[in-house]
Amino acid sequence: xxxxxxxxxxxxxxxxxxxxxxxxxxxxxxxxxxxxxxxxxxxxxxxxxxxxxxxxxxxxxxxxxxxxxxxxxxxxxxxxxxxxxxxxxxxxxxxxxxxxxxxxxxxxxxxxxxxxxxxxxxxxxxxxxxxxxxxxxxx
Numbered sequence: 001x002x003x004x005x006x007x008x009x010x011x012x013x014x015x016x017x018x019x020x021x022x023x024x025x026x027x028x029x030x031x032x033x034x035x036x037x038x039x040x041x042x043x044x045x046x047x048x049x050x051x052x053x054x055x056x057x058x059x060x061x062x063x064x065x066x067x068x069x070x071x072x073x074x075x076x077x078x079x080x081x082x083x084x085x086x087x088x089x090x091x092x093x094x095x096x097x098x099x100x101x102x103x104x105x106x107x108x109x110x111x112x113x114x115x116x117x118x119x120x121x122x123x124x125x126x127x128x129x130x131x132x133x134x135x136x137x138x139x
Contacts, residue, residue, distance in 0.1 A: 001076045001086045001097045004067035006105030007112060011060035018053035025050055052123070056116040063112060 025048040071077040082088055086097040 003105040007109040008064040022050035
């Protein structure tokens, strides 16, 4: 009924954190070591962690939008207050809704975050891989 609320809340927090971190990364400046006296931002040199946080936010928002549409399609969510049909059906339905949020919603949020963590490990391995050597004379 309302399992998408938990990943939605995580998506809001992660998006806000990524935006703040990106702003912080853009304000950080490192002196250029070539002696020209110019400064280069960290984001020009290497991708910051904020971009990887946006990966997580994108995964979460995609799931939330899909689940919200599915719940709307099945009549579990309505476009007017109180939005969740379980909230109008009494305390038993509200209890069931909260139970679903605690079990299914938390599990989905943790699973998406775990998949993102695996993505980070794979991305780190790819970043550390040495560049392929090319033979001289090849185009």
